Each structure stands twice: as C-alpha cells, then as structure tokens.
Amino acid sequence: MDLFKKLSDEELVALITENNSKAFRTLYDRYWDRMLVKALSTLQSHELAEEVVQDAFINFWRRRQTIQLKYSFHTYIASVVKYEVMTKLANRNKQPLFIEDIAFTNPADHSTQQWLDFDELKDQIQNTILTLPDKCQLVFRLSREEGLTANQISNTLNISRKTVEAHISKAIKTLRISLGSFFM
Template sequence: MTDFTDEDLLALLKNDDEKAFGLLYDRYWERMIAKSYAALGSHVDAEEIVQDTFINLWKKRHNLEIKYSFKTYISAVVKYEIYAKIAGLKKRKDQAGVEADNIDLIDDSTQQWLEFDELRNYIETAMNVLPEKCRLVFSLSRFDELSNEEIAQSLNLSKKTVEAHITKALKTLRDNMGNISSYNAFLILFLLKK
C-alpha cells in the first residue's frame, strides 16, 4: 500500500480505510507541521493545526471533492487554519487586552471548512475568466506548488513568461473581488500567496 498514489489512498479513504488515512497522514504531517511552525513559531499550535486538519479530513472523508492534488488540498487547508489561528488570536487579544499566547481558541472548524469551500469555489470561478495558458500556469504555481522554473520547463516557456502569467492572474483575481467582503478578499490573497 505504501506505493499507492495519493489518489489511490483517497479512494480507499472514502471507503473508510483507516490504513489509507494513516499513510496520507504519514506522507504529509511533517511538511504540514513545518509549514505551520514557520508561520506560528509554536510547535504546540503547529501540531494542533495539523491534528485538527487530519481529524476533519477523516470526518469529511465521504464528501471530499478534491479538484487538484491532495498535496495542494491539504496545504491550502493548513494555510487557512494558520490564518484562522492568527486572526483568532489577534481578535481575542484585541477584545480581552491580554497576551495572545495565553488564549485557547474555540473550535469552529466546521465553519472554517464551509468558508474554505466557499473561497475555493470563488477562486475556481474567478480563474475561469483567465486565458487558458494563464490559468494553467497559475494553477501549477498555486495549486500544484511548482516553482516558476519547473513550470517554465514543463510548458516550454521562459521564466519571465511564467512570471507574467502569474502576475496577470493575481491582478485579475484582485480586480474581481469587488463583490465579496474585504475579509474574504484578504483571505483569498493569503491562500494564494506563495
């Protein structure tokens, strides 16, 4: 089973295969903790975010719809959880006037998942207005997490062309955010930041 692709494991996960879930966890937990720790500077918070993310993944396994790779999906969810943690700590610090390090957040992961799904759908819809090559380059950059050099090589483009496509995509997404709240616009830009 260790030679199964992420997609194979996801199919098994949807059928309640705990071993497949464990293998996905083993493949990604260390990277996700490193990502969380880099943003938060706390091993405890980083581990909590990754654990909560995978617990929610198990709970939502029957309804998962992953349009890109699992790596992209789990990275985006963790990034969102990091943002939610930072925002929650800041909000509570501002309201209570106490140090954010001493605050425990209330678990509102279900709401966060719903908001994440809405934002993901918005991003996908907004990307549909991009020219095909621009959309492909942006998707490879932000969702498949390829470097500009890797994209240039795989699509036989110059690095400058890749950068131009990414810049155009970000500008288009920013310009089309007028109909959503400033909070969600900020969150989308955070999720798409590399």
C-alpha cells in the same frame, strides 16, 4: 502497510473514501512533517502548529465520504493548513483584554484596522484568482501557493514552459488591475 506506501495520493484518497484507515495513516505520515513545518513557520509555536495540522487531518477524515478534490491531495491539505493557521491567528487576536492590559496599550495602535485590511485584501486576492480561467488558476496556485517552479509546473501539467509563464503573467496582471483599485 508497505503496499500502501507505493500507492499514489489519488489512490489513497479513493481508499479513504471507503473508510480505509490504513490509507489515511499513510497519507498522514506522508504529509505530517511538511504541513507541520508550514504551520510552524507562521505560528512560531510547535504546540499550535501541531494542533493546526491535527485539525486539518481530522477534518479531512470527517469529510472523507463527501470530499471531492479539485486538485492534488497535497494542494488540498496545504490549503486547509494555511486556512487553519489564519483562523488560529485570528482567534489569537480575539483574546479578551483584561483591565491591566488596557493601561499599557498604545493609543496609536492600528493593528485591528491592519488586520481588517489584511482580511479584506486576502478576500480580494482570492476573489480575483477565482475569476481566472481554471488552467490559469491552477498554474498560479501551483506557482504561488505550492512554490513550484515553471519547469516543475510544465512537467506536472504537460504544458510548455512558455504557457506556464503566460498563465502566471496573466494572473499577475489581473491581480495588479484588481488590487490597484484596492489601494486607491
């Protein structure tokens, strides 16, 4: 198994597409803790966070032969966990109400509308990001979704820090213009 630990994520993913369970286990061990912390920070439930991360890895294993990663495995699994968390939160909010619960609800509760607005805003952001050029999208996602600094992105993509900053500025400007109409 030590041999697998020395392999890059891309090499492990290639082995996984050939049904190599040891390569899968290595990626699982490499990212489990990080993804658990990511899920736990939002869900505030260790049990739900474990379930979400487990589902993300199970889905990856099921799709192993057809999956084509556009970016790194870390970006992929972090995105899957993020969307699994959002799904879990959405499902949690769809729990059926019982008669006893109705008597205690606040008539001025706008949480449903806020949740719908949030979903619409999230879709608007994702659609706007998808309109950006590929390199600009990648830089923006690495910055905002992965939390990398401009220097880290610069080193990772072999581009200058000024180019990274220009891509981020362009993405933010595009988002401001797009979301400006959303808030009007």
